[in-house]
Amino acid sequence: MIRLLSVLVFLFSASLAEAQDLQPRRWSHLPLDRNFVGALYGYTSADIFFNPSLRLENVELDMHTAGISFVHSFEVFGKSARFDMMQSYQDGRWKGLLDGASASTSRTGFSDTTLRLSMNLVGAPPLSGKEFADYRATKRDCETIVGAGVVVVLPTGHYLKDRLLNLGSNRFTIRPQLGVIHSRGRWSYELTGSLWCYTDNNSFFNGNTLEQDPLVSLQGHVVYTFRPGFWIATGLAYGMGGQSTINGVESNDNKNNFLWGTSLGFSVSRQLGFQLTYISTKTLERSGFDSDTILFGASLMW
Structure with missing residues (x-):
């Protein structure tokens, strides 16, 4: 039983x-001192790959996601900072062949x-109103911003202890981040490194204990701004590590994922903006999943 769980656990630990x-x-x-409220809808289609010995074939996932977000900008220790909160509601369906029969x-x-707290350590001083507008006007030709943050994922999602597939993780995920942006004229170049750290899930599938090693990820983006409030971006990301252990038995399920995506953002007023995003995920291992996601979001600032 433990061997079977070890092979299947990536479905739980490497969530979409x-x-x-x-x-x-x-x-x-x-x-400074601005609030942003957002709403989004996303659709994900994924192909999931198992070890052939498990007799699971042609496994597919369709996931619909509706979410809300909140961002507040503020000053701390003389630096500009922001607090983010994200909550979503999901409807997912897995289907495939088990021993040749539909399931x-x-x-x-x-x-x-998901909660996130971040601070800009270099550049991007805490300003508002005319001071902010004047500063941005002087930095359009060349600017470098360095920031640090931490993301905390709370175990608040829907979770069933006697089921292997769940929307919630029943554990905390803590993700420190370090990022840099360098802008020249209309072009911006972004790089962010993250370390995913997981607490144990002591109620994983019928009383088992799930542990997971940290996962390292790196992502970069190139952004072109046509005008303030109208931009396009393309990005690449790579993640590795995150091997799972169940009751002390290693799963040999190291993650090795490559992502790419593109986003288009545009504002219809100073307060209202929209964003359309496409993301593709590819596994570089024999077991894992490939997925395609389309996201559409709107945000309101005051």
Whole structure:
């Protein structure tokens, strides 16, 4: 039983939400004391690959996601900072062949809550109003911003202890980040490194204990701004590590994922903006998953 769980555990530990972290402009300079509320819809289609000895074939996932987000910009220790919160509700269906016979299952409910706290260490001073506008006007030709942050994923999502597939993870994920943006004229170049650290899940599938090694990821983006509020970005990311252990037995399921994506953002007013994103995930291992995701979001600032 432990051997079987060890092979299947990547379905739980390498969730689509984690694998699809490819977000441009996360270190952008924001005016002080502003709030942003967003809503998004996403659709994900994935092909899941198992070891042939498990007799699981042609496994597919269709996932619909609706989410809300909140961002607040503020000053701390004389630096500009921001707080992000994200919550989504998901409807997913897995289907495929088990021993040659059709099988399927579905889950509907809330995913885990994501919180992020970040600070710009170099550049992007805490400004608002006319001071912010004047500063941005002087930095359009050349600017470098360095930021640090931490993401915490709370175990608030829908979780069933007697099921292997879940929307929630039943554990905390802590992800420190370090990022840099260098802008020249209309072009911006972004690089972000992250370390995913996981607490243990002591209620994993019928009382087993799941542990997971840290996962390292690196992503980069190139952004072109046509005018303020209208931009396009393309990005690449790579993640490796994150081997799982169940009751002390290693799963030999190291993650080795490559992602690429593109985003288009545009504003219709100073307060209202929209963003369209496509993300593709490819596994470089024999077991894992390939996925395609389309996201559409809107945000309101005040």
